[in-house]
Amino acid sequence: MSVKNSFKTFNPFKNSYNEVKYIPDTITEIEKKVILATEAAKILSKKSYADISNFLLEIKSRMISNKEQIKEVYLSETGLEKSRFEVEFKRTIYQLSHFSDFILSENWENKHETVEHFNGKKLTKKKVGLGPILVLGASNFPLAYSTIGGDSVAALSAKCPVILKAHPYHTGTSLEVYKSIYTAINNCGLPRGTFTHVIDSGHENATFLTQHEEIKGIGFTGSQTGGEAIINLVKSRRDEVPVFAEMGSLNPVFILDLKKTSIAYLAESLAHSVCNDRGQFCTKPGAIFIPNNVIGNMLSIELKNNIIQYKTGPMLHPSLRENFETKTSSIKNIIGDLLVFESEKKAEFHVSNKVVIIAENEFNKVELLRKEIFGPYTTIVMYENDPINNLDLFDGQLTCSIFSEKINEEIQKEPIYHLAIQKAGRIVVNDVPTGVSVSKNMHHGGPYPASSDSRFTAVGSDSIYRFLRDVTIQQYLN
Amino acid sequence: MSVKNSFKTFNPFKNSYNEVKYIPDTITEIEKKVILATEAAKILSKKSYADISNFLLEIKSRMISNKEQIKEVYLSETGLEKSRFEVEFKRTIYQLSHFSDFILSENWENKHETVEHFNGKKLTKKKVGLGPILVLGASNFPLAYSTIGGDSVAALSAKCPVILKAHPYHTGTSLEVYKSIYTAINNCGLPRGTFTHVIDSGHENATFLTQHEEIKGIGFTGSQTGGEAIINLVKSRRDEVPVFAEMGSLNPVFILDLKKTSIAYLAESLAHSVCNDRGQFCTKPGAIFIPNNVIGNMLSIELKNNIIQYKTGPMLHPSLRENFETKTSSIKNIIGDLLVFESEKKAEFHVSNKVVIIAENEFNKVELLRKEIFGPYTTIVMYENDPINNLDLFDGQLTCSIFSEKINEEIQKEPIYHLAIQKAGRIVVNDVPTGVSVSKNMHHGGPYPASSDSRFTAVGSDSIYRFLRDVTIQQYLN
Structure with missing residues (x-):
């Protein structure tokens, strides 16, 4: 097992590197995490939406308990001020509530499984998760579009295990948030592979994961260059899996x-x-x-x-x-x-x-x-x-x-x-484009190159559809 | 303008080629059709769903009037018997009714445009068509998955113009069906580019169209080899457009x-x-x-x-x-x-x-x-x-x-x-897999290689979502 070089994160306020050293995961370690995620996918698929909803709320509670520790690392790694931390932290835990509510709502109850009687047959159409999802932490939202950000929460809500590759510059923040998730997994009795955390100083681990046959979908937020790098990696797979990349925009x-x-x-x-x-x-x-x-x-x-x-x-x-x-x-x-x-x-x-x-x-x-x-x-x-x-x-x-x-x-x-x-x-x-509200009717995406697939949104409850597919069960009426 | 070699279709019952010669479209001719489709996209986007619904019913009427002519060519080109023609013709016109009803239904009324009030803002989320869609006629459904088959009807229902590339072996059948569509376009006062028809003896025209920047989505039904050829062509585009390929399956x-x-x-x-x-x-x-x-x-x-x-x-x-x-x-x-x-x-x-x-x-x-x-x-x-x-x-x-x-x-x-x-x-x-009913709860697709995107279906009203994207209009409450 080759040991990789350790790396440090950077404090933009001090214009210098932080003290703590992080060691990238090895491929062997990642393989173990993928196996855990694959096992978790089977278990999660049998959990109720109420179980998942509770899990999201438990993460929220753990995040609130752990807020000061998260804040300290966030402020040391991001170059963003306390006021921004407060806004982003609030948004992040709101996203957890938003999805926790959504998957228990009547709206979702009427959508995730429907029954039709057609020519003497009963056609039950139900939504199932795609399987393990790779989420790539974004640089510009160290909380709200990273570890337990929009992509991760949407994937978990779809009963998909998440493998999170932390943004190298925010590794400490990501690990601190991961602690809350890890505790929530244990407190809710969910399998360890429900959420796993991968560290890297460069692109090697993300590259490996985009090619892994057990990864069934990918979420990315970042530049057009970064998004296209991921898309091209996914294109070289032997199978087809959806990647949702939210990329650059001029926003005229x-x-x-x-x-x-x-x-x-x-x-x-x-x-x-x-x-x-x-x-x-x-x-x-x-x-x-x-x-x-x-x-x-x-x-x-x-x-x-x-x-x-x-x-x-x-x-x-x-x-x-x-x-x-x-x-x-x-x-x-x-x-x-x-x-x-x-x-x-x-x-x-x-x-x-x-x-x-x-x-x-x-x-x-x-x-x-x-x-x-x-x-x-x-x-x-x-x-x-x-x-x-x-x-x-x-x-x-x-x-x-x-x-x-x-x-x-x-x-x-x-x-x-x-x-x-x-x-x-x-x-x-008559408003500025910044400030994307997390709500049912928000659409955050758009025709290429704004996103890789204009049919999906990265924000709001509809973002769950990126990670769900339909299955029809055809039976005779008993 | 280079003139291409003419070709004939084949009569499997007689094991010999038919008499009629067809001439493939030239690239210049196709370019004109794409321009027409691009213009039509703008006009269709402003039409009501009632207009589109009427158009689908008008195609159905024209098909019924033209049934004997369609049957004659169908029987001469497909190796399929009269009884199969009847079943497939019925299915094809049923698909037109199914979508015509669907886009006027209360269900669709509640889905294609919704309003949410959120923090003093009005968020209107509406579904819009992707733009011109390339549909590749399938060999095994010369009617129901070809000219005005499932892909075309779903795309038109989404207010997307269709550019149909006929299957070479069923060119005559396709042209005969196209006559009905052409008449319906005129009778409904829709732009010519609403539906255009492309002929080819090989892959050249489809290849050209998959690369065309004005083509905003692709529908394909066929073998895994054929589907992957199309997918790979789409992968080489500089932008990203969705392709839905329904491919091979063992159906255990x-x-x-x-x-x-x-x-x-x-x-x-x-x-x-x-x-x-x-x-x-x-x-x-x-x-x-x-x-x-x-x-x-x-x-x-x-x-x-x-x-x-x-x-x-x-x-x-x-x-x-x-x-x-x-x-x-x-x-x-x-x-x-x-x-x-x-x-x-x-x-x-x-x-x-x-x-x-x-x-x-x-x-x-x-x-x-x-x-x-x-x-x-x-x-x-x-x-x-x-x-x-x-x-x-x-x-x-x-x-x-x-x-x-x-x-x-x-x-x-x-x-x-x-x-x-x-x-x-x-x-x-407790039933055989053949016989896919056209209904709201049908899912016809599946994880790769059954389809290129497990989140979409090729059959039933939900197949419209392949060709729609969401747009949110954010306004202040007046």
């Missing part, structure tokens, strides 16, 4: 019209949406289209000022910072320094908030500006007549936002609204 | 116990399921497990006799016949002539019905016997104690059938029943 915002009195509110909420937590959200608005008129120019200047005055901070980890600096430098090289505005940094290892103001025709010449730039950056595009042609050039999106002083019914008559439906998974009217 | 049948009085019925219904229409169904039972006891041996002999006495006929086309002869010859070579029984053929170009009787331990040594052999063939496997270990060796299946004299509740306690749920898309209790 279109201000169709505006009043002078709306400027302050728009400039503030959009700047917050771009810069909050260093813009490290998959729904961060990456292009904001503003009419090139007097009021529009007032908005663009105020928005630009708000962005460059927004407090700076470190990014989640050094590679993301490097990526951000490289991409924004490329933009400068292409369009020139004059159009790029940036904030002063409080510390050398922080990133500046950056914003470009550019005319519509210039914007469309620069392909880089149509792709996600992960971090506190946006492009303000001043358009002349109708911004719809700009949207037509975009790939699939997670979100598309439309601001207008008109009433909802009028907005829904706009051609750009209809095009947005073709392009995006969520249309946001 | 397990006789757990039996009474002497059941022998005649079982031997008759199983022989019919194996041999009807030359066994050219994706759900044909390819392995029948019978207990190796006195009554079991009586059943196996009677079943074998029924199979070799079942009337013979030609297969759908010469390549299928060649495949069948090659595979069954390989079996003979591996296990020896003595275990293979076959019927006398009425004509030289017919295929014999064939059956192998083999002991459980011998069966498990021959991998070829665990794969689908398309045509009138099955393996009777005599097992000693419990057939469950045999099932455990199988890949994913469309169906798994269990026969027992016990009541349904007792059967559902059998370990093999639970394993069957893990392996197959449909569990058939």
Whole structure:
């Protein structure tokens, strides 16, 4: 058994590595975890939804008991502040309640098993879990899209065991959360393989797991590059298993019209949406289209000022910072320094908030500006007549936002609204795209490359369908 | 514009080519059809479900008016008899009614658009079509899984335009059906690109279409080899689009116990399921497990006799016949002539019905016997104690059938029943797997390689979900 090199996580606030050393799992160790998961799949399939619901609530209780320990590691590994920890922790335990409630709801009762009598036969259609699911911890949600984040909770709700590969930079946080899950498994008398935890400093273990024949589905949240790497690995399997990758998005915002009195509110909420937590959200608005008129120019200047005055901070980890600096430098090289505005940094290892103001025709010449730039950056595009042609050039999106002083019914008559439906998974009217509510009717996904399969969502109770298949039992009526 | 070579279809009853010549579409012609489909997608997305429902009923009316012409070509191209034409025609127009009813039903009304109020926001979740869908006509259902078969009707119901690539051997039948669709499009005032028809003698046009960026989804029914060819083509696209391939299946049948009085019925219904229409169904039972006891041996002999006495006929086309002869010859070579029984053929170009009787331990040594052999063939496997270990060796299946004299509740306690749920898309209790009813609760699919995505069905109203995605409209409450 080859022993792998240990590694440390990084504290972005201190710009230095943490003390604790972690050792990646060996392939032998992972094989044992997969066997446990395969055994657990059979046992979980016979558990009731009430059992699973209790288990999710038990994880929630353990998380709440363990909150201070989780917080301490989270703050040392993520470069995210206490206030963000509180928001994300709350969201994470809310997701557990949301699914715990959902799988006990009348709605689910009426959906997971239905009976039809047809030509003297009884056709019972029931939903069954796909089997062991590999979840890859996301970098930008160390809790809510990692260890017991949306993918894991949806998979467990579908009675699928989870094999979680922790994000290397948040290994300590992930292990701390895993303690709560481990205790909950024991307290609920569930098999050990219900949830197993895999550590790695690189891609080797994830690669191995994507190829494993006992892995029956995969959940990923991250960049387009990362998502496509996973998708390509899955494509090389000899069988077909579903992978849901939620990837990059530009999340264009279109201000169709505006009043002078709306400027302050728009400039503030959009700047917050771009810069909050260093813009490290998959729904961060990456292009904001503003009419090139007097009021529009007032908005663009105020928005630009708000962005460059927004407090700076470190990014989640050094590679993301490097990526951000490289991409924004490329933009400068292409369009020139004059159009790029940036904030002063409080510390050398922080990133500046950056914003470009550019005319519509210039914007469309620069392909880089149509792709996600992960971090506190946006492009303000001043358009002349109708911004719809700009949207037509975009790939699939997670979100598309439309601001207008008109009433909802009028907005829904706009051609750009209809095009947005073709392009995006969520249309946001008069609001910023960040802040994805966890609810039944949320859709978080979209046509490629926003996600790998536009038919599924990564957020909300419907995200359970990624991990379920139907079986029909055909019998004669007794 | 390069002109392609013309080709003829084949009359299996006469063992000779038909007179009419068909000319494959050129790439230029196909490009025009894709443009029409792309334009139609936008128009269809604004049509009501009532409009689509009417359109489906209009196709049905046109098909009924055109029935005699369709029948004539069908009988000249398929090697299938009049009685089969009647059954398949009825099924095809029933599918049109089924979806026409479904998209007007209260069930669908409550599903395709829902509203949730959440934290002062109105979240409207609605289903939208993926866009133009490529449907590849199946060889074994020249009507019901071809031109206006299950895939096309489901796609149209989802407001997706269909580009249909006809199966080369059934080009005339496909064109005759297309006439009905074309007239219905005109009568309903729908755009021409709602449904377009592509002809080819080989794979070139399908290959081109699978790569086309305007094709947003693909439906395929056929062999594992054919399905994987399509899947691999889709994998080489730069974007991700869903392909639903319904592929091969062995459809194992397990006789757990039996009474002497059941022998005649079982031997008759199983022989019919194996041999009807030359066994050219994706759900044909390819392995029948019978207990190796006195009554079991009586059943196996009677079943074998029924199979070799079942009337013979030609297969759908010469390549299928060649495949069948090659595979069954390989079996003979591996296990020896003595275990293979076959019927006398009425004509030289017919295929014999064939059956192998083999002991459980011998069966498990021959991998070829665990794969689908398309045509009138099955393996009777005599097992000693419990057939469950045999099932455990199988890949994913469309169906798994269990026969027992016990009541349904007792059967559902059998370990093999639970394993069957893990392996197959449909569990058939005390019935043969052939004859897939078109209904809400039917699931026709299953874990790979039965289908490319176990979460979707190819039959019944739920098959619409293959071609739909969700969009959430987020608004403030007015």
